Amino acid sequence: MTVGIYYATTTGKTEDVADRLHNFISSAESPKDVSDVDDLSEFEGLDGIICGIPTWNTGADEERSGTAWDSILEDIGELSLSGKKVAIFGLGDSSTYTENYCDAMEELHSYFKKAGAEMVGYVNKSSYTFDESKSVMGESFCGLPLDEDSESDLTDSRLETWASQLKGEIPSLG
Template sequence: MTFTIFFATSTGKTEDVADRLKELLPGTEAKDVDNIDSIDELVAAESLICCVPTWNTGADEARSGTAWDDLVQEIPDKDFAGKSVAIVGLGDSSGYSDFFCDAMEELYTAFLQSGAKLIGKVSTEGYTYDDSKSIIDGKFCGLAIDEDNESELTDQRLQAWVQQINSEA
């Protein structure tokens, strides 16, 4: 199973996490969604890891504040049937504790509507936050990362998650 990592970043933290994932998944390519020609690059991938930050906290939609906000509108109209899609969300569990990694849910819902096989759900155990729209059926709908307050946990979380998605894909 070959993953392609798609990311968007405002501060560089999401790109850094995408690069760290790339190191854990040899042969994987990472692409900034700001630089892709069209959504067809996502459709063409064998399987996807989507890395998204949460910026527009408290908004009803367009919560990433990045190019993902436009793509999320197009994803439900594309055919991702049977493709494995895993999501990584970055957020600030302290400063924005009521909206922790909210943007993950937008991607999750869009890919669900497109027929994708969503993998990589993570337990909320070990996280400190007040609320998140990205909790579905009691779990985060992807891997939640907090580089602002819990960066010491990121490598361990990424390694465990890579094993998980490889077994689920």
């Protein structure tokens, strides 16, 4: 009954946030850089997967992250993840990149969904200030957006609230 936390990062913020999230859900495995995963079938051995992804390729339709996630998206889509719970958190900048806030979350979300995973960890968009995001579905983001550039004072409370939500949605975390 294991839940893994995986991240990719360019300047270290997503790694830092993954560690801080782990403090709130210590029953999950320690965060792992996804570029250190040799064989993606590792995901099939888990009950739940929590993924951290920043957005760098502003406005791109594909490979929005600009990190190691981009090169494994197609492979993730080929996995068999039915019965697995998957949650995504995204790092972005809602002020400077307000037209593309945390766009990369949605791309990762779509490939995990293609693999049959049950997507959890959605967050209502009403407490965020931004113009556009590909990661909005209806009234919610398809994961937890975080902004260490312009709203870092909100990150810890957002993480704590999300961790409680995930404990309800991913039974193996309880």
